[in-house]
Amino acid sequence: MTEQISALLDDEFALEDAEHLMAGMQTNGYSSEVWSQYHLIGDVMRGANALSPNFKQNLMALIDLEPTVLSPNAAWANDPKLFDEKDESNDVAVKKQATNFPRIWSVAASCAAVMVVGWMVLQNQVGNQATPNMVAHAAIPQETVLLPVTNEQDVPVEYLMAHQASAPSASSYYIQSASYTE
Amino acid sequence: MRGFVLACLVASGLSGACQSVLAAADDEKWQILQKAALAAHALSYQGIFVCQSGQQSKSVQIKHFFDGQNEYARNVLLDGSPREVLSQGGDLIIYNPKNEKIVIEKRRGQNMFPAVLPVNLSIVKQSYTLRTGDIERVAGREAQILFLVPKDNLRYSYRFWIDTEYGLILKSVMFNGRNEMMDSISFTQVNLVNSVDLDWFKPQIDNKKNYVMEDEVPTQADFNPSPHWMLKDLPAGYYKVDQMLRVVQGKPLPVTHVVFSDGLASVSLFIEPVTNGIKPRSGHSVVGNTSFYSSVVGYLQVTVLGEVPEATVAAIANSVVFVK
Numbered sequence: 001m002t003e004q005i006s007a008l009l010d011d012e013f014a015l016e017d018a019e020h021l022m023a024g025m026q027t028n029g030y031s032s033e034v035w036s037q038y039h040l041i042g043d044v045m046r047g048a049n050a051l052s053p054n055f056k057q058n059l060m061a062l063i064d065l066e067p068t069v070l071s072p073n074a075a076w077a078n079d080p081k082l083f084d085e086k087d088e089s090n091d092v093a094v095k096k097q098a099t100n101f102p103r104i105w106s107v108a109a110s111c112a113a114v115m116v117v118g119w120m121v122l123q124n125q126v127g128n129q130a131t132p133n134m135v136a137h138a139a140i141p142q143e144t145v146l147l148p149v150t151n152e153q154d155v156p157v158e159y160l161m162a163h164q165a166s167a168p169s170a171s172s173y174y175i176q177s178a179s180y181t182e
Numbered sequence: 183m184r185g186f187v188l189a190c191l192v193a194s195g196l197s198g199a200c201q202s203v204l205a206a207a208d209d210e211k212w213q214i215l216q217k218a219a220l221a222a223h224a225l226s227y228q229g230i231f232v233c234q235s236g237q238q239s240k241s242v243q244i245k246h247f248f249d250g251q252n253e254y255a256r257n258v259l260l261d262g263s264p265r266e267v268l269s270q271g272g273d274l275i276i277y278n279p280k281n282e283k284i285v286i287e288k289r290r291g292q293n294m295f296p297a298v299l300p301v302n303l304s305i306v307k308q309s310y311t312l313r314t315g316d317i318e319r320v321a322g323r324e325a326q327i328l329f330l331v332p333k334d335n336l337r338y339s340y341r342f343w344i345d346t347e348y349g350l351i352l353k354s355v356m357f358n359g360r361n362e363m364m365d366s367i368s369f370t371q372v373n374l375v376n377s378v379d380l381d382w383f384k385p386q387i388d389n390k391k392n393y394v395m396e397d398e399v400p401t402q403a404d405f406n407p408s409p410h411w412m413l414k415d416l417p418a419g420y421y422k423v424d425q426m427l428r429v430v431q432g433k434p435l436p437v438t439h440v441v442f443s444d445g446l447a448s449v450s451l452f453i454e455p456v457t458n459g460i461k462p463r464s465g466h467s468v469v470g471n472t473s474f475y476s477s478v479v480g481y482l483q484v485t486v487l488g489e490v491p492e493a494t495v496a497a498i499a500n501s502v503v504f505v506k
Contacts, residue, residue: 159452163448
């Protein structure tokens, strides 16, 4: 099964025969994981970076640049009870706690944000499997064989009507295709 | 030596002058066409024209009125079923008799004769050259012939007869590469009108028939940021002018519909996933003035059609690249 998934990935497996693989990947968690992993391996081998180099450092630097709004702290500072303590040392301790506690949370929030963003990018990557840029390299074989000539009765009338509804030619307002039935 | 330099200067001056004269003549031709593009919207006129396409031919009565701000037009088919097209600005309402009913269809209107040219001709200039022909009489009026000749084989050629006084297009004919007429629309009688009343701007109501709105043909904006296809190397001169999701008769899911235009001709591209159990369609044909091309790209069924040469629909179909 994994071999077939690999072959499918490399366009060495006929799409018509791949239905069981598709079904397998939809129901079987392991198969879909293999599919994702092979894509990830492919991406790495092609050097298509999901994230820019130093993504984490850049993101952290940007987060550092952001002004940190510590609203809970402000609320705390405005709460007179905390600072009405007679004991000097206790006051300092409370202040320290008041400033430290939210900072920990902000770090945790930043980490969570990094994880969420990273996860989304990764999901997107796995979901799309290929960026347009890579497709140009992957060069999916296009139909080059001469297509058969279609008979007049085989012409897709429903599409002709859709075409004339959105992009009418000057005569299509008055003359309808012979195959169009009123 | 001085004589040689002088001769060179004179020669270059002359050739420059020749070029500018040629350019001026070219500009003049395009100006006639530009005037025709505007005249169709900005004049008030009425008449009868005959529309011919393939084996069919229909006469249409037209009345067009411009009050300085808004355009109103009523077109009534005189042959066959009495279909009526009422337009106000770009909004069309078509009263289409079908069996015992009259179906009311709403559309966005464009290039209705004689307003077949876009008001902005710069896109047309990219792909066509313009030649002047003889003066001929059409619908009892004197007309200047203009040939709009494509620069490549990706589009048909057009011939316009333009009223030398009003500037209105009196006749428009499309030819294929073998110079065979693909379709033709021509006034048989036309005159300008001065009246300002709008009493005529209403459909002729048939009390014996039921009037029904057509079954909704919903189109919606197509916002999918990462569809499983992309367009690569579109044929020269064709630009995407619209993209939507459209419900197509007999299709379980909405189909992506992309419209391309070179300023005169329009091409539609339809993309949908290959459906299980339905044999994918692939082939090409020309019926009347419309070329069709179907192919399968990856998991996608691609259908392209338009009033253009087969090479163009094939090129647009082949510009679709499947993205996994």
